[in-house]
Amino acid sequence: VDLYGDAGWAGFSVEGVARRAGVGKASIYLRWPTKEALLDAALAASMANIPAIDTGTVRGDLIELARQLLDLYLAGGGRAAMRLGLDGAVVPPEIRERHAALGRSQILAARGIVRRGIRRGELPPSTSVTLLLDTLCGGAMMHATSTPTELRDRVVQGAATYAEKLVDFLLSSLLTSAAEG
């Protein structure tokens, strides 16, 4: 996952993984016959889909979603997830599908959160899942990736606080639309 995050599909090879892991190529081929199978297994182990989230309030749900997105993008799997978004046209179908499933899990989680928020009267019925998801996921991704390496520890430590700030910022927008509507 590290090598893929660093180099993308164009730079990914069983030989490169063997070198970085300090093992022989043969040991890898014993378990994974191709580089496709190797990368697919590595991504499956490191890039969990976003589960359904239901904390009881829309604010709690969105903070949990923001935290999971920050965890994803700040952990080793984050650069791999972003590489996948760019490698869509060149990776094999099973790996493209893994990335599509991650994207669908984010949309499903966000839709569930918004639907329950509307049902509980916390959000206006006109709430745009698309705008909310673009700004929440995009904001989390931007925050996680625009940080220089030397400040990364500080961003990891501050992730929970940032998740709250980001959600309160977006939520005040949703609630204003409610007041106006």
Added chain:
Amino acid sequence: VDLYGDAGWAGFSVEGVARRAGVGKASIYLRWPTKEALLDAALAASMANIPAIDTGTVRGDLIELARQLLDLYLAGGGRAAMRLGLDGAVVPPEIRERHAALGRSQILAARGIVRRGIRRGELPPSTSVTLLLDTLCGGAMMHATSTPTELRDRVVQGAATYAEKLVDFLLSSLLTSAAEG
């Protein structure tokens, strides 16, 4: 820029560019002695920094910024810009610096917009440039890149409309904070 967007630094070579452009390697080496020089020149020609923006209103400024970001990410240079964000540790310093300059130009443009918005009384003095930039840039990036290839034309056509929706969504949040503060 296309090849770099597709393959990143690990898959970028003068040979690959020559093949895709249908020219001989020698013709390329005549003008650009190394792959570093070739990529740097290509990025300089395709990935413009965000200029200072001053339309007279904070809404007008933010819409213009959102449009420029959508143009950047939807055009050929967009995938290259995202690759650069991931390739930071492996590309040569002059190319890393080009990406850093693009990031700085976004921050400078956003700071200018927020500063003038506060001075004109359109925004609360507590406005967070970081949250605004994360959600505006992140939202534009997410919107431009999460679209399947077959829907890309529709997203390009709808970019100006999306820029307005995105800005009005974020602006209503900033103005709520103003009312509360």
